[in-house]
Amino acid sequence: MVFIIEILKKIPLFDGLEETDLKKISEVVKERALPTGTVLFKEGEKGDCFYLLKNGTVDVFKKDGDSDKKVTSISHNDESSFFGEMALIEGAPRNATIKTATECDVLEIDKVNFDMLLRLNSFIALRIMTALTKRFRSESEGAKEEAKVGKIITVFSPKGGSGKTVFAANLAAGIAKHTENKVLLVDLDLQFGDMAFMLGLKAKRTIAEMVDDNVEDAESFKKYLVSHSMGFEVLASPFKPEQSEMVNSNHLRRLIKIAQSIFDYIVIDTHSLFQDLTINALDISDLICLLMSPDMNHIKSMHMCLKVMETLKYPSEKIRLILNREESMYAKPKADIETALKRKFDFSLHDDWKHASDLVNDQKTVFDSNTPSQYRTDFIQCISGLTGEKIEGSDPSLLKTIKGWFGN
Ligand SMILES: Nc1ncnc2c1ncn2[C@@H]1O[C@H](COP(=O)(O)OP(=O)(O)O)[C@@H](O)[C@H]1O
Ligand SMILES: [Mg+2]
Known part of the structure; x- marks a missing residue:
């Protein structure tokens, strides 16, 4: 018994x-x-x-x-x-x-026996019904969450200063402004990330509090985000560098899973080290944007980085190689870099100190105004290419090639 x-x-x-x-x-x-x-x-x-x-x-x-x-x-x-x-x-x-x-x-x-027992004992019946309702509710919540699975785009570079943060911020702003999608921008540069500050946002809570409070559902998750006027949300990096230790890869995976039930796109900004957390972000990504500048140091590091991607067994379709600061002074020609890396660039962004530094100095993304510029056009091409969304000013022939990258 x-x-x-x-x-x-x-x-x-x-x-x-x-x-x-x-x-x-x-x-x-x-x-x-x-x-x-x-x-x-x-x-x-x-x-x-x-x-x-x-x-x-x-x-x-x-x-x-x-x-x-x-x-x-x-x-x-x-x-x-x-x-x-x-x-x-x-x-x-x-x-x-x-x-x-x-x-x-x-x-x-x-x-038959079980029904008899329930009829004779309404307490048991009541308790079983309560347990079943709870179970049904959590199953239907699970189904709701599974219904939406946001795409994860991680921005990485083996070198600091290659423009990751400016790129990630403008990418999130551009998707939010020019498509119907819901976008979350995650600052995973946990020690010295300044994404929220660069965007002129005052975050009240960060990823560290989110982990500390053991956030487990979509409604609570939203309370830790700060909204940008362009229509996207930001999950800020911790206020103090030492809080970065609080976030491990299990937390990251769990939190991104919740984010995927709320957002269509999750853009993750990283720092330039292959450490556990970054590799986990790269693992769970649908797309990895590898950013580099056109100079010798970056070429050498990118060469190694692409080798690491191979070792990690990432399929080449998961990776987008992006040349930042094309045609800057002393830049190596794009074709020479492609030969050295044995890989073509998927997108390039021209050197444009004025517009790129708008974010750094004036807390403005390229999409805050409608002023046309080569840099803005480059971005629209890139966003359109990454998401497969038709955006005004993007090249329709390019869209055909990218349809299917995301299976849409
Ligand atoms: N396309 C560009 N043209 C000119 N300057 C750029 C461009 N992209 C980024 N920058 C500048 O490069 C610097 C580093 O950018 P940042 O995004 O902070 O790099 P990372 O996050 O990779 O360390 C910033 O001052 C930024 O304004
Ligand atoms: Mg950065």
Whole structure:
């Protein structure tokens, strides 16, 4: 009896029931010894029994065309050594076939006995209904979150000062202004990131508080963001450099997952070191923008960086190589750099100190005004190319090539 109660405790359907309730349920359990090869139930059949595995192993089969394909096995010492629990409530069709792989001892509760128990004991019925409503609610919330999966674009460069932060900020602003998408800009330069400051925003909370407060849902997540007038949100880097230690890669993955349920695009600005957090950001990204300036130091570092990307087994379609400050004074010609790197640039942005430094000095993105410039046009091409969105001023022939990068 004690054994049965211990198993019942692990079953989500009986969450919230007290020991005395579980004892009553255990009284309607029947024990059966089954030889190897017994089919307990078949996929598609209407379910009327629930089983707990006391000894042995069963195989789980799913229909695959005309035949059944084994998908997994369940053994009596597995964490979830039970199957078919929902049959007790809704008599739903079985979603798999279960066959004993060894001799098995199973405990069986049938729907008739279980219904009787519920009728006689309204307390148990009430508790089970409460547990079920909770479960249903969390499942439908999960479904809502899964419905939207934002694309992650991480901006990286093996060298500092290559223009990552200016690029990431303008990218977020451009997507927000010129497309219908919801955009989040994440400052992952955790020690010395100044994205919020550059954008003239006063963040009240940062990623450090978000981690500290153990944020787990979309509604709470939004409270840690600061809005930009261009229509995108910013998750700021910590106020103090020492707080950067608070954020680890598990936090990052969890937080970005929440962000993906709210935003269409998540743009991540990084710093120039291959450390755990950055590699995790690169891992989970749909696209990695590798930025470089046209000089020897950057060429050498980018050469190594592309090798690391290969070692990390990132497919080449995940990477966009971007030349920043094209045609700046003393710049190496674009074609020579491409030859040296054995890779073509996907996009380039011209050298434009005035417009690039608008962000640094005046807290303005290129998209704050509509003043035309080569730099702005370069950006529109780049945004259009990265997102596959048609933006006024972008080249339609380019759009054809990029359709499909994101599978849209
Ligand atoms: N296309 C560009 N033309 C001219 N200056 C640029 C350009 N892009 C960036 N800069 C300048 O380069 C400097 C470094 O940019 P920043 O985005 O802070 O680099 P990172 O984040 O990679 O360290 C800034 O002063 C910025 O104004
Ligand atoms: Mg930076």
